Amino acid sequence: MALTVLSIKNAQPQAKAYKLSDERSLFLLVMPNGAKYWRLRYRFLGKQKTLALGVWPEVGLAEVREKRDAARKLVAEGRDPGAEKKLRKIRAQFDASTSFKAVAEEWITKITREGRAGVTLDKVQWLLGKAYPLIGDRPVNQIEALEVLAVLRKLEATGRYESARRMRSVISRVLRYGIATGRAQRDVAADLRGAIVVPKTKHYAAITSPKQVGELLRDIEDFSGYGITKFALRMTPHVFVRPGELRKAEWAEFDFERAVWSIPADKMKMRWPHQVPLSSQVLELLDKVRPLTGHSPYVFPACHSWKRPMSENTITLALRRMGYGQEQMTAHGFRAMAATLLNEMGIWNPDAIERQLAHMENNGVRRAYARGQYWDERVRMMQHWSDYLDLLRSGGQVLSVEFGQRRRI
CATH class of the missing domain: 3.30.160.390 (Integrase, DNA-binding domain)
Structure with a gap:
């Protein structure tokens, strides 16, 4: 019944x-x-x-x-x-205990183990810290595109358009990690491409006129500041590495017999080892600075402690002291200077220039192939570049371009 x-x-x-x-x-x-x-x-x-x-x-x-x-x-x-x-x-218990913040922190642990640069990790954590108040406690598989958009709009409203763009990318990577680990179904942040203001590309200020480059090099020679800083300033144009790679250079990384500076992956932006052929001019500079800093692991140690590298702002402050404003020249600008003038010469393979700038291919096989393919050309190019800088510094007029001959000291 x-x-x-x-x-x-x-x-x-x-x-x-x-x-x-x-x-x-x-x-x-x-x-x-x-x-x-x-x-x-x-x-x-x-x-x-x-x-x-x-x-x-x-x-x-x-x-x-x-x-x-x-x-x-x-x-x-x-x-x-x-x-x-x-x-x-x-599944309900799993979803309820799997918040966006929990998944994000797990993802950060993962990329930390993968060896991401400290500055990258700091930026990621800063961005996620801005997202947590709005979506941190939300189950990662329940987050909707509008919620992510609200996070981006809040940052966008402050005028930080580039940060908002990076925020969307970081949230997207967290959600994709959630999908890979079985805790999310969709990357809703991917749907928001084009939904926020596209920031204008900002280039590092750089001097690229041969005449002005010559003037800059002469100003560096006349620099009256701290001696070690002057050596770093003189070396920077010749190797045109990133500022952080130069200031953290260690003596153990230099092979003076082969004239090669081998920068380990953990110091590189793209986390891939990089080699810099050393011209005779650079070898001579290192030979002069070694008696001054050879007791330190760093080629350019900090002013008050040989156990630490020089400050990240040292080169920039030296440029300001010489009268170069932030709209004229930056420490990073030496890379743009080299890239522009080397390409304008028209005698170097653009891929060889990109290799020397450590602009890496995403494809690992192509990256390894290109690295080997252009090495000999890069060796010739770096010596030629140093010869060219010497000519500009002396005030000479460049009428034609020829390959520089590699000299050893």
Whole structure:
């Protein structure tokens, strides 16, 4: 006989639990303490099983019958409703405990182990710190595109367009990591490409006129500041590495017999080892600075401690002291100077120039191939470049371009 709402309400507790049967194997289990639980008997793969469908009155009679029918349909399809329920519960618990912040912090741990640069990690953590107040506690698989857009708009409103662009990229990478680890279904941040202001590309200020380069080199020769800083200034145009790579240069990285500076991957922006052919001019500079800093692991140690490299602002401050404003020349600008003038010469393979600038290919096979393919040309190019800088510094007029001859000291 089918149950009614009235019969359920009138069911009184007894000394022992008892059952009130409904239709199609559904029954109500009345406990001695008065609690009333919905249960469904079913057979699956020859075994008798019982499925919990809720508690009266939270789950009413009409609702529990719908659950019963849904469970029986699963059995008819060859699926165990009890196993399905456990899976849903596990998934719900997993989703509830997997917040965007938790996934992001796990992803940060991963990229840290992969050896990402400290400055990159700091930037990523700063950006995510801006996102956490809005989406940090949200289950990563429930985050919607509009929520991410709200995060980006908040940063965009401050005028930090580049930071907002990077924020979208970082959130996207976190969500893709969530997908890879089974905690998210979609990268909703990918849908927001084009939704925020595109920042104007800003280039590092650089002097690229041969005449002005000559003037800069003469100003460097006349620099009256700290001696070690002057050596770093003199070396910078010849090797045109990134400022951080120069200031952290260590004596152990230089092979004077082969005339090569080997920069390890952990010091490079792209986390790939880089080699710089050393011209005779650079070898001569190093030969002069070694008696001054050879007791330190660093070629250019800090002013007050030989155990640390020089400050990241040293070269920039020296340029300012020489009268070069931030719109004229920067420490990073020596790279643009070299790239511009070497390309204008028209005698060097552009790929060789890119290799020397440590602009890496994404394809590992092509990267390794290109690195070997252009080495000899890079060796000739770096010597020629130093010869060319000497000519500009002396005030000579460049009428033609010829390969420089490599000299050894």
